[in-house]
Amino acid sequence: MRWVIMLGFLLVNPLAMSAIHAQSDEAWRAQIQTQPLSEVVIERSQSFAAEVISPNKTQLASELNARVLRIYTRPGQRVQQGQPLVELDCQDTQLQAERLIAQRQQNQASLSLAQSTQTRLAQLQNRDLAALSQLDEVAAQVQQLQAQGDILAVEQRLNARQIERCTIKAPFTGSVLTHHVGEGQWVNVGHPLLELLQTEQAEISTQLPFSWLQSLDHTRPADLNARLQVRGLDDLDLQLIRQAPHIDPNSRTVQVWFNAPTDLPIGLSGQVRLTHPQPFLPAQVIVQRGQAFGVFTLEDNQLRFRQLQGVQEGRPHTLPADWPDNLLIVTQGQQRLTREQAND
Incomplete structure (x- = not known):
């Protein structure tokens, strides 16, 4: 009987209804906190071990049957392209x-x-x-x-x-690794003379887990921003040169090669940090309401539920391109909000 009386009171008293709605509105406002979208979004990146490698490591051999007349270099010496290395008696x-x-x-x-x-x-x-x-x-x-x-x-x-062929010249700029002959030694056609390592146009090699690329919905490393991080050096922006067309069956990785904007010592190791070019919404601000995933926002001082398509539960989601940077995102209290409270 008391509930009937109360219902009748509400029906005949619109001011009481407004007061209840106001109390409900104040309740959700008191339990949430918001931040601008620009402060909420995150970058998806990860670092992988990398090494600076030479594009060429060559063993130069004799093309004649002759005696070694003179050796112009020593191991470890830097040589220029076209520089004489070994002279044969001709x-x-x-x-x-x-x-x-x-x-x-x-x-x-x-x-x-x-x-x-x-x-x-x-x-x-x-x-x-x-x-x-x-x-x-x-x-x-x-x-x-x-x-x-x-x-x-x-x-x-x-x-x-x-x-x-009597004068063996450097096919590229590099450094002499080792000698296989000495002056006065007789060599036949094909006999190794020395090893040469190219030091220019160095490449940076790393292996990327294919599962990680899939998790980004990007299996093309060319779509990612790459930087080389080495202790004691400034970070360097890298550009993808090529990507192996296959996945290694044992490690389930894809090997990729980058170029460096400056000469780096061969054998230098570091980390290649790959970053997705698009910002992401962190998983903690994404909520599920019914069958829909989305984010609660505060727009024109009104609560709103913005739906997202293709969300994978528990994982960050790509930020829609049309969301403004100053959009207020509910970052605390969103789990207690309902779609009925939002003005969709």
Whole structure:
């Protein structure tokens, strides 16, 4: 009977209803705290062990059967691209070059004589003073000498290449790791002479767990911001060079390579920190109401429930692009709020 009387009182007294709503409104306002969106969002990042590696580590070998005449470098020495490293004894090859020059000169002299004879016979044959067979014979001799000259020219180019092989030069800028021969030692074709490590255009290699990439909904590291962190050095922004097209079956990782904007010592180790390019809403501000996930906000002094699509419970969620930085997010007390209290 008392409840009936109270209900009747409320129905006939709108001022009492307003007072109750005001008390309810004041109740949720007293139990929440808000922060601007710019202070709430987080970055998703993680660090992985990385190492500075050389793009080339080469073992230079002899291309000739010869004796080592001179070694111009020492282990650990820095060398420039094109710098002579080892000299082989090529006196025989150089003498062959001189002989080919003499043979070319002899051939050229014989060819000049044959061409002069051919010209005179052609003039005599026009006056019927020489047989046509004589002219044909000299013409054949001219062609033969020209062919011999071409052969000698090829032999000279081959000889020049052999002489080039007598001096082993650095194919790139780097440092000498070790020598495999000494001066005066006889080497055959393919015998290792020294090892060279490229020190320019160094790369930074790391392995990323594929499960971590999946957790970001990004399996392309190129979409992530990368920085190299090394103790004692300023952080360096990195750029992805390439990504292995496969997943390692044993470690379930993807290997990636970055370039560095400055020269770094080969073998330097550090951490590559990868950061998702988009900000995230932390999991603690996301609540579930019924089948919907979302965030409670305070807009125009009114409580509102903003729904989010594709939320995975307990994990941060990508911030929608159209949410303003000054949007007030309920960061405390959101678990006790209901959608009925919000003006959706």
